[in-house]
Amino acid sequence: MAHEFTSGIMMNGERAWHDLGEVIEGTLPAGEAFTRAQALFPVATSQLYAKLGEDDFVEIEDRRAIWRPDTRTILGVASDHYKPIQNTQLLRFAEAIREEVDMDTVVVLRGGAKVAFTARLRGSNHEVVPGDKIHRNIVGYLGHDGKTAFGGMFTNVRVVCANTLGFAQSDANRTGKQFTIKHTANDIAQIDHVLQNIDMARQSFATVVDDYRAMQSTPMSFDLYRHWLESVYSVPAKSDRPGRIEDLPRKWKDLEYAWHNGIGMDIAGVRGTVYHGLNAVTEVESSQYSKGAGKRRMHSALFGGGSLIIKKAHESALKLAR
Helix, strand or coil, X not given: CCCCEXXXXXXXXXXXXXXXXXXXXXXXXXXXXXXXXXXXXCCEEEEEEEEEECCEEEEEEEEEEEEECCCCEEEEXXXXXXXXXXXXXXXXXXXXXXXXXXXXEEEEEHHHCEEEEXXXXXXXXXXXXXXXXECCEEEEEEECCXXXXXXXXXXXXXXXXXXXXXXXXXXXXXXXXXXXXXXXXXXXXXXXXXXXXXXXXXXXXXXXXXXXXXXXXXXXXXHHHHHHHHHHCCCCCCCCCCCCHHHCHHHHHHHHHHHHHCCCCCCCCCCCEHHHHHHXXXXXXXCHHHCCCCHHHHXXXXXXXXXXXXXXXXXXXXXXXX
């Protein structure tokens, strides 16, 4: 499954789109949340060997396996300079900001290859329309796959799966609102300094909410939605006519379903607006519609085409609203 969810806890009474993990009302202290999400497992590295014959093994000198001693699961492969950062450091990050946030999610992905938490920044709760709440979040993450660093970022994304973590990282890469620490001795030595100097400013979240409200106040019919999608997806023209979104039948099927039945479309004031259209595109490009795709296609959705489509849809929706 593209969501790669292994275990986790969803707080504040809000389920994840994949409907997995423990769901509780209210929030928890970071330590209890990490424990209930099974996110405090140890990580170690071991020497790698290549099997050349029945009893012929050759040591691979410059590579190491990253593994979980508790489950004996291999999580990834890295260079011999790799120094594992333990999940307790991610917990320390969450605890360092406890006076400014309320914990929302803790998730373990792909058997432990990645761990992440979402915490809501206090004082940043807004409603685009009554019942449609959005929050400014701080997300912390840690990878044990040999590729993903230790890091944190401001985002509007609630991380509940590999898809949403990828979109949060992609969004933070564009805005620069994040920090990362590599699994090397030099970078690990900076953790204490970074955690002591986390910027807890509310940033410009109110502007984001104003943008969404402008979209919500701008009508969009189903026909306009179809026409708008042709621009968002840059549908190529045919020899005898302009391109139509129906020329992308698989994509159109998902986009049509999201317009009529997508998440949050039953909230009063959302349906039939530009905000409605943007939500539909975002849902198609970022959530359950990706679940049948392979890893290569999912990576493209998170950091390539899918991410660019969401960005283009957002910019285009703002132009319509203005």
